[in-house]
Amino acid sequence: MAKKRMFAEEVVRSDIFLDLPQSSQLLYFHFGMIADDDGIVASVDRELRYLGFGSKDDLRLLIEKKLIDITNDGKLIFIIDWLKNNNLRSDRYYKTIHTEARKELEAKGYHFKNKNFGARLGIPKVNQSAATDIDIDIDIDKGIDKDKDIEIDKNSLLSAYFNTFTKLASKNNKLRDAVKVEFLKLPDFQKEQAVIGAKNYAKWYKTENPDDSIGKFTTNAINFIIGDKETFDDFQEEIKVKKKTLGGFI
Structure with a gap:
């Protein structure tokens, strides 16, 4: 998933x-930063708790002004002007893991990146429309040893x-790529919290x-990051079960 996001002047200066x-404006910017490469935002309630601002009223306003839409189950948000704000190079684009939500949104008439989604087609030539993006990325991609150390960390x-979850349940083995996408969306301090939470959850x-x-x-390794039941921020310390049941606590 791309690590940089942009916002079109025709949208945010309208x-x-x-x-x-x-609060509604700021929420839109934050949604723009955490959305996947198809403009879909998951775990909205958790993000609101994490940010410490924003409300259901802000969400309703953004929906009424046709800046965002919401899936029929009410769990995912879509940034309507995503392709105006961000049109990623094919070599940096990853299709959303929320495939059913994307189909639902396409049925509503929303457009997404071309059908070659996620294909590693190579870096565009300088005379293509992404030339400015190339100029920026070259400086970043050169990197320094410190950047390499950060990436290793x-x-x-x-x-x-991931290893904590695969040891806990083999079903997580099939989720490697999707887990990577969601894990790398987290701020660095939350990556550390996710590891702590996973270990505490497994022990519990x-x-x-x-x-x-x-x-x-x-719970699987993805839902532990984005789900609305057990999530890593619930397991920052070893806890006692509230109600003993085979499926987890209620």
């Missing part, structure tokens, strides 16, 4: 946008997180469900 309350945290689950040797009823 009268419609500027007439919104500041992130990969180590990702490995620790095994203690509370000793008969489930294959982790059949565990």
Whole structure:
């Protein structure tokens, strides 16, 4: 997933946008930063808790002004002007993991990147429309040793997180690529929290469900990041189960 996001002047300097309350405007910017490469935002409730501002009223305003839309199940948000704000190079684009939501949004008439989604087609030539993006990325991609160290740290945290879940339940093995996408969206401090939470969750689950040797009823590694039940911020410390049940606590 791309690590940089942009916002089109025709969107964020429009009268419609500027007439919104500041909290609604700021929420839109944050959604733009955490959306996947198709402009879809998950775990909205958790993001609101994390940000410490924004409300359902702000969401309703953004929907009314046709700046965002919401899936039928009410769980995912789509940034309507995503392709105006961001049109990623094919070599940096990853199709959303929320495939059913994308189909639903396409049925509503929304447009997404071309059908070659996620294909690694190579870096565009300088005379293509992404030339400015290339100029910026060249400076970043040259890198320095410190940047390499940071990337190694992130990969180590990702490995620790993923290995904890694969040891807990083999079903997580199939989710490697999707877990990587969601894990790398997290701010660095939350990556560390996710690793801590995963270890505490695994210990808690095994203690509370000793008969489930294959982790059949565990939450999976993706939902532990974006889900609305057990998530890593619930397990920053070892906790006692609130209600003992094979599927987790209620």
